[in-house]
Amino acid sequence: MQHASITSRRPTRQIHVGKVAVGGDAPITVQSMTITKTADVEGTLQQIYALAAAGCDIVRCTCNEIEAAEGLARIVPRSPIPVIADIHHQYKMALAAMEAGVHGLRLNPGNIRKPEHIKAVASEARDRGIPIRIGVNGGSLDPELYDKYGGKVTPEAMVESAMREIAYFQEVDFDLIKISVKASNVPLMVEAYRQLSEATDHPLHLGVTEAGPLPGGLLKATAGIATLLMEGIGDTIRYSLTADPVEEARAGRQLLEALGLRERKNVDLIACPSCGRAEIDVIDVANRAMAAFGERQIPLQVAVMGCVVNGPGEARDADIGIAAGNKRGHLFVKGRNVAVVPESEMVEALVEWAEFIHEHGVEAAIARVDTAKAEREAAKDRSALLAEKGEDVNNANERIVEIRKKS
Numbered sequence: 001m002q003h004a005s006i007t008s009r010r011p012t013r014q015i016h017v018g019k020v021a022v023g024g025d026a027p028i029t030v031q032s033m034t035i036t037k038t039a040d041v042e043g044t045l046q047q048i049y050a051l052a053a054a055g056c057d058i059v060r061c062t063c064n065e066i067e068a069a070e071g072l073a074r075i076v077p078r079s080p081i082p083v084i085a086d087i088h089h090q091y092k093m094a095l096a097a098m099e100a101g102v103h104g105l106r107l108n109p110g111n112i113r114k115p116e117h118i119k120a121v122a123s124e125a126r127d128r129g130i131p132i133r134i135g136v137n138g139g140s141l142d143p144e145l146y147d148k149y150g151g152k153v154t155p156e157a158m159v160e161s162a163m164r165e166i167a168y169f170q171e172v173d174f175d176l177i178k179i180s181v182k183a184s185n186v187p188l189m190v191e192a193y194r195q196l197s198e199a200t201d202h203p204l205h206l207g208v209t210e211a212g213p214l215p216g217g218l219l220k221a222t223a224g225i226a227t228l229l230m231e232g233i234g235d236t237i238r239y240s241l242t243a244d245p246v247e248e249a250r251a252g253r254q255l256l257e258a259l260g261l262r263e264r265k266n267v268d269l270i271a272c273p274s275c276g277r278a279e280i281d282v283i284d285v286a287n288r289a290m291a292a293f294g295e296r297q298i299p300l301q302v303a304v305m306g307c308v309v310n311g312p313g314e315a316r317d318a319d320i321g322i323a324a325g326n327k328r329g330h331l332f333v334k335g336r337n338v339a340v341v342p343e344s345e346m347v348e349a350l351v352e353w354a355e356f357i358h359e360h361g362v363e364a365a366i367a368r369v370d371t372a373k374a375e376r377e378a379a380k381d382r383s384a385l386l387a388e389k390g391e392d393v394n395n396a397n398e399r400i401v402e403i404r405k406k407s
């Protein structure tokens with residue numbers, strides 16, 4: 001379902017994280033990371049289940065102490081999605097995590113630097129068939145490379161860090177590799193990934209690190225990740241937000257769906273931005289509709305439009321939509337008016353129709369009503385509104401009289 005405007009995906013090798021394929025022609029996957037203590041097995045599993053429900057394909061948990069590794073031994077067999085252990089500083093934690101049965105590791109070459117340690121981990125991973133992500137991070141770059149590149153974090157320095165790690169892995173004949181070169185600076189991160197994709201065909205994990213709280217963090221992460229995906233670069237993604245990790249999973253999923261890189265799983269709610277013609281509070285109705293659909297897996301595009309004058313036409317591609325007019329809600333399916341409901345029942349009707357279409361299809365939905373009658377009703381409200389608001393949406397003449405009275 002790749003859209004023609006996306007540069008064709010750069011060919012990469014394929015690896016498997018547990019049962020999930022990454023790279024090659026595998027769908028681009030969404031990752032997130034738990035924020036519980038990994039030793040808290042029940043709490044961590046609860047978060048993993050919530051992440052999986054929100055669209056996360058692979059989860060990462062920190063493995064920073066022996067209790068965390070023990071926790072992983074209990075978490076892994078009960079997790080609905082593959083589990084990766086995040087390792088910093090202590091190579092022995094990587095060995096412990098593999099013993100715990102994790103499906104993958106993330107190593108930071110900036111803080112595990114001894115070649116014998118790196119090779120010990122890679123040899124064990126090779127014997128067990130466990131993939132490793134080389135997770136270069138602009139904020140924790142190897143100090144030697146930092147100095148080499150003039151005391152600056154540059155795309156070249158980040159790529160060199162990744163390539164050095166690959167060379168150590170090659171020495172022990174290990175190639176189940178994916179790579180990330182994350183930075184919190186978007187142009188730096190984009191350039192680092194571009195250079196990396198020229199230098200290697202290992203699958204790439206995209207992310208803008210420490211993107212921050214919502215909404216700025218979402219924008220930064222999207223700017224970096226989407227730019228690269230549109231260039232055909234990237235095999236798996238993670239939003240690093242200072243927020244509930246469920247937001248990360250949702251964002252990742254929604255971005256891939258918006259770019260046409262993953263099949264739609266949940267409702268895609270579109271809504272007009274509202275304007276002087278709006279007959280309802282579009283923001284309120286759209287939010288209520290969002291809440292009513294929640295996490296329901298109805299892969300349809302649903303529209304909330306502020307007026308029946310332009311709404312059904314502007315959202316004619318939506319599977320189901322509603323437009324307001326004269327205190328009534330006009331439901332339309334693929335641009336065809338199908339029913340009229342009181343304004344207070346708009347959201348309920350929208351959900352009911354979406355469920356029906358999801359189960360029985362568009363044709364069956366249209367067949368169950370008198371579309372000609374619905375169209376007559378819509379036309380009536382449309383012309384009433386046009387007569388009332390057609391020439392002067394903002395009632396300027398009346399407002400000017402009021403302004404003059406008060407000045």
Ligand code: SF4
Pocket residue numbers: 272273274275276277278279305306307308309310311314
């Ligand atoms: S659908 Fe109607 S209310 Fe919404 S932006 Fe368009 S003209 Fe304005």
